Amino acid sequence: MSKVIVSPSTLRGTVTVPCSKSAAHRAILCAALAAGDSILSPIAISNDIRVTAEAAQALGATIREEQHTWHVTGGHPPKKQAQIDCGESGSTLRFLIPVCAALGIETAFIGRGRLPERPIGVYLDLLPAHGVTCRTKGGLPLSISGTLNPGEFILPGNISSQFITGLLLACPLLPEESTVRLSSPLESAAYVDMTLEAMQAFGIQVEPIEFGWRIPGSQCYCARSFSVEGDWSQAAFFLAAGALGGTLAIEGLKRHSTQGDRAAASLFDAFGAESHWNGETICINSKKLYGMEIDASQIPDLVPILAVTAALAKGRTRIYNAARLRIKESDRLAAMADGLRRLGVPVQETPDGLLIDGVETLHGGEVNGYNDHRIVMAFSIAALRADSPVIISDAESIRKSYPTFFEDYNRLGGKADVVNLG
Numbered sequence: 192m193s194k195v196i197v198s199p200s201t202l203r204g205t206v207t208v209p210c211s212k213s214a215a216h217r218a219i220l221c222a223a224l225a226a227g228d229s230i231l232s233p234i235a236i237s238n239d240i241r242v243t244a245e246a247a248q249a250l251g252a253t254i255r256e257e258q259h260t261w262h263v264t265g266g267h268p269p270k271k272q273a274q275i276d277c278g279e280s281g282s283t284l285r286f287l288i289p290v291c292a293a294l295g296i297e298t299a300f301i302g303r304g305r306l307p308e309r310p311i312g313v314y315l316d317l318l319p320a321h322g323v324t325c326r327t328k329g330g331l332p333l334s335i336s337g338t339l340n341p342g343e344f345i346l347p348g349n350i351s352s353q354f355i356t357g358l359l360l361a362c363p364l365l366p367e368e369s370t371v372r373l374s375s376p377l378e379s380a381a382y383v384d385m386t387l388e389a390m391q392a393f394g395i396q397v398e399p400i401e402f403g404w405r406i407p408g409s410q411c412y413c414a415r416s417f418s419v420e421g422d423w424s425q426a427a428f429f430l431a432a433g434a435l436g437g438t439l440a441i442e443g444l445k446r447h448s449t450q451g452d453r454a455a456a457s458l459f460d461a462f463g464a465e466s467h468w469n470g471e472t473i474c475i476n477s478k479k480l481y482g483m484e485i486d487a488s489q490i491p492d493l494v495p496i497l498a499v500t501a502a503l504a505k506g507r508t509r510i511y512n513a514a515r516l517r518i519k520e521s522d523r524l525a526a527m528a529d530g531l532r533r534l535g536v537p538v539q540e541t542p543d544g545l546l547i548d549g550v551e552t553l554h555g556g557e558v559n560g561y562n563d564h565r566i567v568m569a570f571s572i573a574a575l576r577a578d579s580p581v582i583i584s585d586a587e588s589i590r591k592s593y594p595t596f597f598e599d600y601n602r603l604g605g606k607a608d609v610v611n612l613g
Contacts, residue, residue: 192584192585192587192611192612193585193586193587193609193610193611193612194560194582194583194584194585194586194609194610194612195567195571195582195583195586195597195607195608195609195610196580196581196582196607196608196610197570197571197574197580197581197582197583197605197606197607197608198574198579198580198606198607198608199574199575199576199577199578199579199580199606200575200604200605200606201436201437201575201604202429202432202433202437202439202575202600202603202604202605203437203438203439203603203604204439204440204602204603204604205439205440205441205442205472206429206439206440206441206442206599206602206603207421207441207442207443208421208422208425208426208429208441208442208443208444209235209237209421209422209425209443209592209593209595210233210234210235210419210420210421210422210443211419211420211421211422211423211424211448211450212237212239212240212282212422212424212592213282213382213385213422213424213450214385214389214419214420214422214450215231215234215235215240215243215419216239216240216243216280216282216283216286217286217356217360217385217386217389217390218231218389218417218419219231219234219240219243219244219247219254219261219263220243220247220286220287220290220360221360221389221390221392221393221395221412221417222247222252222263222265222393222412222414222417223247223248223250223251223252223263223265224250224265224266224290224360224364224393224412225265225266225393225394225411225412225413225414225415226265226266226411226412226413226414227264227265227266227413227414228262228263228264228414229262229263229264229265229393229414229415229416229417230260230261230262230263230415230416230417231260231261231263231416231417231419232259232260232261232417232418232419233259233260233419234256234259234260234261234419235259235595236594237590237591237592237593237594238278238279238280238590238591238592238594239278239279239280239282239283239591239592241278242276242277242278242280242283243280243282243283243286244261245275245276246275246277246283246287247263247265249270249273249274249275250269250270250273250290250291250294250296251265251267251268251269251270252264252265252267253267265412265414266414269294269295269296270296271295271296271297272296272297272298273291273296273297273298273299274298274299274300274301275287275291275298275299275300275301276301276302277300277301277302277306277331278302278303278304278306279302279303279304279305279306279520279591280302280306280591281306281309281351281353281519282353282356284300284302284306284309284311284331285311285314285351285353285354285356285357286353286356286357286360287300287357288300288311288314288318288333288335288357289314289318289339289357289358289360289361289362290357290360290361290364291335292318292321292323292335292337292338292339292361293338293339293361293362293364293365294338294364295337295338295339297334297335297336298334298335299332299333299334300331300332300333300334300335301331301332302331304520304562305519305520305521306331307330307331307332308330308518309330309518309519310330310350310351310518311327311330311331311333312329313346313347313350313354314354314357315327317344317345317346317358318335318339321339321340321341321342321344322337322338322339322340323335323336323337323338323339324336324337339361339365340365341362341365341366341367341368341369341408342369342370343369343370343372344358344362344369344370344371344372345372345373345374346358346371346372346373346374347373347374347375348373348374348375348376348377348378349375349376349377349378350378350515351379351515352377352378352379352380352382352383352386353382355371355373355377355383355386356382356383356386358371359371359383359386359387359390359397359404359406360386360390362406362408363390363395363396363397363406363407363408363410363412364410365408365409366408366409367408367409368405368406368407368408369405369406369408370400370403370404370405370406371403371404371406372400372402372403373402373403374402378488378489378512378515379451379488379489379491380451380489381449381450381451381452381453381489382451384449385449385450387404388449389417390412392415392417393412393413393414393415393417394410394411394412394413394415395410395412396410420443420444420445420448420450421442421443421444421445422450422452422592423444423448423450423452423453423455424450424452424455424492424493425592425593425596426441426443426444426452426455426473427452427455427493427496427497428496428568428569428571428572428596429441429603430455430456430459430464430466430473430475431459431496431497431499431500431572432572432575432603433459433464433466433474433475433476433477434459434462434463434464434475434477434478434480434500435477435480435500435503435572435575435576436477436575436576437477437575437603437604438474438475438476438477439474439475439603440469440472440473440474441472441473441474441475442471442472444471444473446468446471446473451489451490452490452492452493454489454490454493455490455493456473458485458490458493458497459475459500461483462480462481462483462500462501462504463478463479463480463481463504464476464477464478464480465477465478479505480500480503480504480505480549481504481505481506482501482504482505482506482507482508482509482547482548482549483504483508484508484509484511485497485501485508485509485510485511486511486512487510487511487512487513487516487544488512488513491513491515491516491519492565494510494513494516494523494524494527494545495523495526495527495565495566495568495569496565496568496569496572497510498510498527498531498545498547498569499527499531499569499570499572499573501545501547501549502531502534502536502538502547502549502550502553502573503549503550503551503552503553503573503576504549505549506548506549507546507547507548507549508545508546508547508549509544509545509546509547510544510545510546510547511541511543511544512543512544513543513544513545514542514543514544519563519565520561520562520563520564520565520566520588520591521561521562521563521566522561523563523565523566524540524544524545525540526559526561526563526566527545527566527569528540528545529558529559530558530559530566530570530573531547531573533556533557533558534553534554534555534556534558534570534573534577534581535550535553535554535556536548536549536550536553537550552576552577552578553573553574553576553577553578553581554577554578554579555574555577555578555579555580555581556579556581556582557581557582557583557584558570558581558582558583558584559583559584559585560583560584560585560586560588561584561585562585562588563585563588564588564589564590564591564592564593565592566588567583567585567586567588567589568589568593568596570583571583571596571597571600571605571607574607575605586609586610597609
């Protein structure tokens with residue numbers, strides 16, 4: 192266990208954000224399902240990416256790492272049995288369940304942290320009707336056996352897009368055509384767009400239809416070289432730091448990305464910050480910030496850092512359509528409300544969001560990181576505008592997605608001191 196003591200400061204300079212975790216998950220699995228050698232770069236190691244790589248190897252792929260370039264060889268006959276430790280990665284779990292079922296691999300899935308409690312009921316409802324036996328007491332551990340049969344898969348669109356991605360990745364492997372249909376409007380649509388973009392890059396055809404997609408069967412993933420774009424959700428922390436008082440340039444991002452969190456750039460502009468592109472680098476400067484209304488249905492991962500920004504914007508900010516954040520690595524709405532209150536910000540929780548009344552300066556104090564990487568990083572940015580140090584628990588949780596976050600933070604002028612507690 193560790194905590195981080197973050198003293199007030201100002202961040203300035205240039206930072207290169209790590210690769211998109213979402214894009215890397217998809218690229219690794221597409222490459223693992225492809226016959227031949229794929230080259231993926233750049234890949235930044237984090238706990239979530241590590242468990243997806245280990246899962247790909249459990250399916251029969253081989254992976255060789257050379258700094259930030261990965262050589263993935265797939266297409267081997269799938270193993271008959273596997274145990275996959277998903278760590279705390281919801282993407283790894285929900286992507287791999289239908290993929291393993293499509294390959295006919297008898298698989299035991301385990302995990303840790305809050306992952307065993309996170310919902311998988313959509314699959315427990317869908318997969319048995321398509322030939323897959325699921326053994327679970329409601330979460331993890333989960334064991335599956337049997338081979339997924341093609342057909343029609345109907346699921347709601349207001350659940351995690353990870354379920355939709357898992358089915359889209361699996362269906363091309365089935366012998367006949369399948370359809371994935373949504374019974375309600377799609378939320379987090381950009382994550383599905385990222386999946387379709389990766390699948391197309393690896394040679395898979397998917398046809399959009401009304402309320403869903405048609406996926407021809409008996410397709411083959413094709414090996415290729417694939418460039419993994421930078422992570423907009425991680426960039427948002429530094430965009431916020433610039434908006435709150437610094438001058439920052441952020442490199443490594445795809446300007447016209449399909450990532451939903453690309454909306455961060457326009458959201459910080461809407462708060463009142465000033466950003467512009469210089470070639471492939473986005474630059475941001477602070478201005479007077481004002482509260483606003485934020486529909487978070489398509490950008491749930493941005494809510495913690497948007498809440499911090501709102502806390503230092505004049506007036507009230509309302510964040511809504513964010514109920515799914517209650518079943519992430521932590522209840523992120525409750526975690527942000529608790530921490531901001533401890534730093535002197537008036538906050539009200541609603542069932543699906545937050546009402547935040549901005550203040551000029553935060554107080555120092557101790558906040559709970561809730562073993563959640565996004566909560567810890569968000570409050571590290573909040574500490575920039577505190578009147579005294581902010582102490583955040585569970586600092587080690589950043590390993591899930593951005594292990595070098597505090598190194599980059601301090602290099603830009605921050606004052607973050609990580610203390611190991613034994």
